[in-house]
Amino acid sequence: MRFTLPAALAVGVSTLIAGPTPAAASPPAEQLVWRSCPDEDLAKAGAQCAEVTVPLDYSAPGGRTVKIAISRIKATAGPKRGILLGNPGGPGGAGLGYLLSLRPALGAVADQYDLIGFDPRFLGESQPISCGTPPPPGQPGVRTNPRKDFDSAIESARDLAERCHETNAALLPHASTRNAARDMDAIRAALGAGKLSYFGTSYGADLGAVFTQMFPARADRIVIDSSTDPAASQYELFQRTGRPLERAMDEWAAWVAGHHSTYRLGRTATEVRDTVWRVLKHAGHTPIPVDGNRISAHVVRLMLKQSLHNQEHNPALAALVRDLVAADAGTLTKPGPELAAMLGLLTSPELEASLVGGALFMCGDGGWPAGGWPKNPRTYWHNMQRSRAAEPVFGPYVNGMIAPCAFWKSTPREGGTAIGNNVPVLMLHALRDNNVTYDGALALHRRLAGSRMVTADIRSHGVYGRGAEGLTAVPCADEAVNDYLRGGALPTGDITC
Template identity: 60%
Template sequence: MPMIHISFRTSQRARLTVRVVTAGLGLALLPGLAQPATAVTKPTITVWGACEDKQLRQAGAQCAKVRVPLDYGDPAGRTIEIAVSRVKASGKRRGILLANPGGPGGVGLGFASHLRATLKGVAGRYDLIGFDPRFLGESTPITCGEPGPKPEQPRVTTARREFEESLRAARDTARRCLDKGDNRELLAHASTANVARDMDAIRAALGERRLSFFGVSYGADLGAVYTQLFPGRVDRMVIDSSSDPDATQYELFRQSGEPLERALDQWARWTAARHDRYRLGRTGAQVRAAVRRLVEGAERRPPVVDGVRLDPAVLRLLLRQLVQHGEQNEALAGVVRDLVNRPVRPGPHLRAMLDLLRSPELADSMVGATFFMCGDAGWPAGGWPDDPETYWRNMRRSRAAQPVFGPLVNGMMAPCAYWDAGSREPVTAIGNAVPVLMLQARSDNLDGALVLHRRLRGSRLLTAEIRAHGVYGRGADGGSPLPCADRAVNAYLGGGELPGEDFTCRP
């Protein structure tokens, strides 16, 4: 199954709520096309009207649909619709600001209006444009067939048996998505390059000469693709938490293991200093050992909590989502404490995670991720080994140095390994001099971001000294804001120039 990235929102009463933002593991797609990109010459847009979403209506947004080609190589052929929202500028207008919250697989109709709290006065200078990427949300959708019968899960298992089940699930996802209706024809056009073209179609439909953009995680990769395909159409471009454009998707998964283990060490030291509260160990090594016993125990007897089976991959995945954010130290400690106790009595943090695992939104986001993860990379460009034993060998080898997260990031067996929708365009690398403001947390694949920084020769890089995925607007999501970064982005979007050199922000 595809990996997920999740944004956590914690209230002042330490109650954890969860908003699904992305699917993927900071996935690096090999973006761009060898051939020149051309915008839609005559995109059409429906009349603006009331949005279906209550929060968008409360924000004063209106919604419409932009009709675009399914295949930009055949602009007179079949068309699809892209759902867009707009909150009109309230002050001296600069233009339009599109935004994407990440993924692939994340819907974004309400994301631009969500940024208003952080944009502050700058928000009034733009028409804030949200959109659902093609085939997702309120855009022309793709739906997959119902999952096949799931085998009864054994109470006692092995790591190998769980791996075999992951292969079965990957094959089933590919089959039920590709074989339903005309999905195969549609999915051949699920790519980041086509989403970037759709963005340009939105720009043209709105009668704008240029667009500004903010994208985080996968949205950052999408922004980089847009600079490559439409360099003359960029006004202000901000990309937050990007990926290494040279790495295949499988390589990126594998590369993430070491940073995750380092983050676990940081959290373990924090938790050890609070042994009286969490009872997980008085030293970082003791806390880490407790986590290791937990995940290795799940490989023999996965815990079932409130009807949710936390198999080894799911358990490692939940740990991963929490450990990458420094402000989630308390939530992670609470989850681990609950799970090591017997019987398990879920506290608020673990209960929120269980609710997420049951949610249809998560399932939809994960399937949507598959559309683009497989459509962009395909085989062999995505680097997905077609021999399952390659994954198994890498999982086993990783355990010595990465005992907690190595089996997760090396065992990723995506449906892309079984995907045969076809790719109609060659992929190409990023390389241009468009001005871009990049943001990246030091703990979050900084080496990969530096590769992209060099490819985007006109970019400036803001490095954040925090443990996080996502730097701008953290306060609006219930996280710990980084005022230095928020000010830098707002100054740039408000009409300022890029900083003269790269710089660092600290809490």
């Protein structure tokens, strides 16, 4: 099973916020020093790595600078098309090896481009920000309740915000999607390219849209997969996933009911739902003991949410829930691989870095204060309680996930980006995406007047290159992307796969 952080524990969505959109002047090219890449997979692929120097503050180009780590796999076939950058999303995801992961899906198209990966500023190898030493990981008590768990989440968010401010106050205002787009343009200039082509997914899709707005003349062939509504705040985007997640739960429950002999979770979708609800209700007062951990209702909801993103994960989620049912009954001797993998993810040493990376860009984007996150914890609690009737499983999670942005002390240096242009863009989205909703992508599609949309009738977060990830491929979507990157012509109209 593939999971994404910080989407798992932060918000998993990004936003493009209305505001002024002056484009920065193209930075001068610099002489890059290429070396072997420290990443083993990149080194095996023959990639080289370098650093591009960019201003910390583009309004003060002679001031402090930041080093952006990039990788390059040179084109091997002619005629060379140019450079193809990529971003895997997050926000907060490092992308030095991202284009290498897309290479199997790109096939022969990859040979026509210099494939350029990069870690956005303050992430990965690009002068990463650390927010001090986190407190020891906590566990819920043997007995708890929804209010106690909520108050604990508030304190965790507040702690991360305070630690980031104490250690990086001068840097935080410069972590933003607009500056990431400017850094992309600086990479383009450093590589001596007149334009850049681009593939971005999730937050990376939104970053690509921002680039087209800020640098329309420098956009070559732009592909964005799984984007969001540019008029919505981050918190609104997260709230909007509640009902699609409930529908995904219904879809999964029907599948599990058809495999009752294997999982024993219920013979009908309603019975399966009831089984999940019993686990959630019990965990809300008596966290489930598993392998030295105690799993709260909030974490159960998180596990369900992450596993519902892709329809191919139905069996893995069923096995995970089966283990939770057994653990709740006191009969689980050892967690299976699915539950063990999820527990490993939640307790991994990389978790703090993922949370910090997500917070930097969620909280650094302007427009609304700190990306539209309400400041008053009562707002989240009220929305949680109000959502329970219509969205019993996921309403409390998507309405009550309070981000560090609610307590962020840094003020964004500029507003966000109002999207509205006719730059040619190829968009992709899954019809039943429950991480970033389809209607949000349609809203962006309308604002990108030169775009074409490829819709896949699947439950997935991400459409292109699924086969390379061990998921079911969407051939017509893969072909549409590769045809566009190869030939430069968008489809004559929108496509449904």
